[in-house]
Amino acid sequence: MANKPDEVVVPTGGPGLEPxxxxxxxxxxxxxxxxxxxxxxxxRDSSLAHIIETxxxxxxxFDEIYESKExxxxxxxxxxxxxxxxxxxxxxxxxxEWPGEMAAGLGCLLDLIVADPRRARIAxxxxxxxxxxxYARYKETVDRAAPKLREGREFSKEASALPGTLEEAIxxxxxxxxxxxxxKGELEDPDSLLEGTIKIALSPxxxxxxxxxxxxxxxxxxxxxx
Amino acid sequence: xxxxxxxxxxxxxxxxxxxxxxxxxxxADVAERAGGSRAEFEALFPSKLACAVAILEGIAEGNLAAxxxxxxxxxxxPDSLRAAAYAHAEWIADNPKKMHFGLLETLWAxxxxxxxxxxxxxxxxxxVDAGREVAPDPAAIPPFTAEGVVGAITEVIxxxxxxxxxxxxxxxxxxxxxxxRPYLGEDAARRELAAAPRRAR
Numbered sequence: 001m002a003n004k005p006d007e008v009v010v011p012t013g014g015p016g017l018e019p020x021x022x023x024x025x026x027x028x029x030x031x032x033x034x035x036x037x038x039x040x041x042x043x044r045d046s047s048l049a050h051i052i053e054t055x056x057x058x059x060x061x062f063d064e065i066y067e068s069k070e071x072x073x074x075x076x077x078x079x080x081x082x083x084x085x086x087x088x089x090x091x092x093x094x095x096x097e098w099p100g101e102m103a104a105g106l107g108c109l110l111d112l113i114v115a116d117p118r119r120a121r122i123a124x125x126x127x128x129x130x131x132x133x134x135y136a137r138y139k140e141t142v143d144r145a146a147p148k149l150r151e152g153r154e155f156s157k158e159a160s161a162l163p164g165t166l167e168e169a170i171x172x173x174x175x176x177x178x179x180x181x182x183x184k185g186e187l188e189d190p191d192s193l194l195e196g197t198i199k200i201a202l203s204p205x206x207x208x209x210x211x212x213x214x215x216x217x218x219x220x221x222x223x224x225x226x
Numbered sequence: 227x228x229x230x231x232x233x234x235x236x237x238x239x240x241x242x243x244x245x246x247x248x249x250x251x252x253x254a255d256v257a258e259r260a261g262g263s264r265a266e267f268e269a270l271f272p273s274k275l276a277c278a279v280a281i282l283e284g285i286a287e288g289n290l291a292a293x294x295x296x297x298x299x300x301x302x303x304p305d306s307l308r309a310a311a312y313a314h315a316e317w318i319a320d321n322p323k324k325m326h327f328g329l330l331e332t333l334w335a336x337x338x339x340x341x342x343x344x345x346x347x348x349x350x351x352x353x354v355d356a357g358r359e360v361a362p363d364p365a366a367i368p369p370f371t372a373e374g375v376v377g378a379i380t381e382v383i384x385x386x387x388x389x390x391x392x393x394x395x396x397x398x399x400x401x402x403x404x405x406x407r408p409y410l411g412e413d414a415a416r417r418e419l420a421a422a423p424r425r426a427r
Contacts, residue, residue, distance in 0.1 A: 174377075193370075
């Protein structure tokens with residue numbers, strides 16, 4: 001994954017560096033500062049003044065880029081989502097069937113979460129607390145994943161009898177499980193988390209035995225690869 | 227007397243949050259709606275958040291009394307869970323503003339409300355996870371299954387809250403499918419799905 005926030009160096013100098021810094025650089029600094037502060041203190045307790053100060057960007061240049069703290073936060077959310085989608089697309093490219101794609105995609109998402117829990121906090125926890133606009137944006141993002149999950153119905157013997165709410169429920173359930181762990185800072189056992197989420201996502205379509213087999217195989221492949 | 231005034235302020239805040247969103251409601255607004263004053267509000271509650279927490283405590287208590295009560299009256303799972311689900315749907319239908327306040331407005335707002343949410347959801351999770359006691363192979367069920375089921379149901383409900391013409395009781399068979407499937411398997415879950423929803427009074 002490109003551009004991990006750790007790699008973004010926020011200089012410690014005074015506010016004098018402004019004129020030499022490009023819009024792209026300022027955007028980058030604001031992204032890093034937003035991720036750092038909001039992940040640590042929460043959206044509501046991170047003031048715009050503090051974000052600007054941490055980013056070493058002047059108020060005037062902030063105003064040129066974003067309209068508000070919410071606008072700046074949503075840009076950070078959108079970027080994290082876009083980069084995560086790219087990473088998942090890459091991870092599933094080698095798979096040629098839906099079950100394998102799902103397992104690889106879930107594995108990739110968990111890897112991203114473990115690699116940078118701060119970004120995950122922004123995309124899954126804080127976005128739900130950042131007001132109606134952010135909440136709506138978060139819902140839209142989740143909805144985009146539903147059709148991919150729905151493809152699993154092709155593997156179900158009685159697809160038409162599956163509940164209409166199944167996909168939104170599965171996504172909601174998995175996000176909830178991850179959300180709870182992120183909110184409490186408990187991500188110690190990502191393997192069992194991955195095994196459980198693969199079972200939850202695939203069992204209704206493939207049956208318990210096949211979902212379990214795939215979960216076990218995915219974990220074995222990963223431990224061999226690492 | 228003091229309790230009655232506290233209730234007036236709490237009710238005013240629930241109403242206002244329903245109308246314009248919790249963040250857009252000020253203490254002054256609440257005082258005006260309750261026919262009181264900022265000073266009186268501040269004598270009763272240390273802060274806006276304290277008032278919200280008191281409201282949420284009341285919501286959790288009322289909801290749990292209804293849901294847990296229905297659960298406990300049925301001797302066997304999943305009958306007990308089904309009874310709890312219908313009681314929950316009914317409680318939501320009877321308390322739309324409180325549900326809005328609890329679920330959409332403030333549940334994620336702070337550490338304080340987070341602890342309350344954990345307590346409330348801990349109770350829901352326990353009712354779902356009671357399925358382990360009747361599951362043929364409890365060891366095969368992932369440890370956080372009930373958590374996922376409760377999260378899934380919360381997601382489905384929160385999307386439909388306040389939508390015209392949606393009778394949450396109609397969703398109970400689908401939600402029961404989700405809850406029963408991991409514990410008793412596909413066939414038992416399909417039986418829940420096929421059962422006609424029980425209409426509210």
